[in-house]
Amino acid sequence: MDIRVIKSKKSIFDAFVNLRSKKELRKITVKELCEKALINKSTFYTYYEDMFDLSDKIESEVVDGIVSTISNPQMMIDEPVKFYRSLLGAVSENKKLIDTVFSGSQHPNLIVKISKSLKKMTFENHPEYINDKKICTILDYAIYGGYYAFVENQENTNDYSDELIESVSVISEHMTKLIKASIPTLKSNNT
Template sequence: MSDQKTDRRIIRTKRMIRDALTDLMEEKGLEGFTVKDLTEKADINRGTFYLHYQDKYDLLEKSENEIIEEMYEFLKEINPDLINQSGLQNEPLPFLVNLFENIEKNARFMKLILGPKGDPAFQVKLKQFMKINFLGKIMEKSNNESLSVPIEQLIAYVTSAHLGVIQQWLNSGMQQSPREMALTLLKITFYGPAHIAGIKKDLNF
């Protein structure tokens, strides 16, 4: 029980520090504040901060990695066959619903880190994560020889599109529910933007 209390205390402390980081980055940008500012904002002493992080850059990187690790927990159960089945049934995939719920839980930090005052390197890291853990698993089921475009360009297009959908949702105040967003992303992925936009004319390349 004591270990559980300690773990909860550590989680709560880290959340307070991340919230303080989010506040200060929104106000001043990463270069505009010090560790002292962080500890005052989070109402902790410097010793507590340095138990967990080396400096504010280490805090930012570890906070980003924690977000990605949480996402991995939802994406590691991907079954490519279920994606096709869900698309046909017009039902959102549970792992995508969970993914958007996680983004919603971390909305302030995610909106910040993906925005103009955030970390451009995080977008690269997130796209690479999506490429390996989401699209990589789906593409295992595909026949690369039958693709009409180079696979790397297809992956680049889809990862950028998915990230854009997430950013738009965050920036618009998350008016749709995680379930609605999971279904939207599934439809775009399954049917493609031309079909979704109602373009009926067949295109032959």
């Protein structure tokens, strides 16, 4: 990738995060962002349709970074403690950025995008289950349930502690019994 493209996108990213830390997404203008990023509007429109497109792409970048810590979606089945430690650890490490990019009305987008990404990884390995409602429901429950248990308790303690991550991880271990019983071909490689 051209160094100018990299610099422009980094400048746009930094300006966006800075503005998002102070304003709601719908109140940020392209003009304001371009001034902050020291770029022309034409440069912005070369890469993005509008502020919502930029926000969506930045959200996806953040989620890709989080999900990239999951080396294998099979970990959700085989090693749920390791899976949640990795996932929630990445969420913890990116807390400030997540709180900015996914603030306000954008907050639900985080877990929706994480879930889609994790399910995509899972179904790439097991395409036969892509339309299986039972399996999709179980995966959603495991992903959303663990995440929301973590977030709810984090909000009550304002702490992304290892103890909280460990609690959610251990609980998720019990979920795998249901997952393994429901998805015979996804049974642990260890059994």
